[in-house]
Amino acid sequence: MSRITGRDTSPEKLVRSLLHRMGFRFSLHRKDLPGKPDIVMPRHRTVIFFHGRFWHLHRNCKQARIPKTRYAWWKAKLEGNAARDLKKRTELRKLGWRVPTVWECETAKPEKLRRRLERLLA
16 A cells, blocks of 8 residues: 555546647646645646545446455545545635546546547636
8 A cells, every 4th residue: 555656646647648738738736725636727727636446436436446354444434535525626616616537547548538628628
C-alpha cells in the first residue's frame, strides 16, 4: 500500500496530456480550493477530479469491489472516501465551479474520453 501514489499516476498523466493536446492550459492540485482538485482550469471555471475505481468506490464498476478481508473496515474506509468526494464537489459547485470526474477505467478508451472532455469544456 505504501507504493500507491496519490498524484502523477499514468492514467492521470494521460488525461493531462489529452487536455494539453486539445489546447487547454491548467494548473495542478491547487491547495486553495476544497479537495485540492487534480486539474484546475480557471478560464473555464472548471476543476477535474481524477478518481481510481478502488479508492473512490466507482459504482457499477466490476473492478471496484471491497476486499473480503477486513470487509467492515474497508467498507467504512471506501464509503468515507466517496462521502468526502461528494462533500468537496458540493463545496466547489457552491463556489461556482464545474466539477467533472474522470474515472480510471475511462482512460482505457482515450478517444472516447477526449470527446467527453471536449463536450464538457465546450
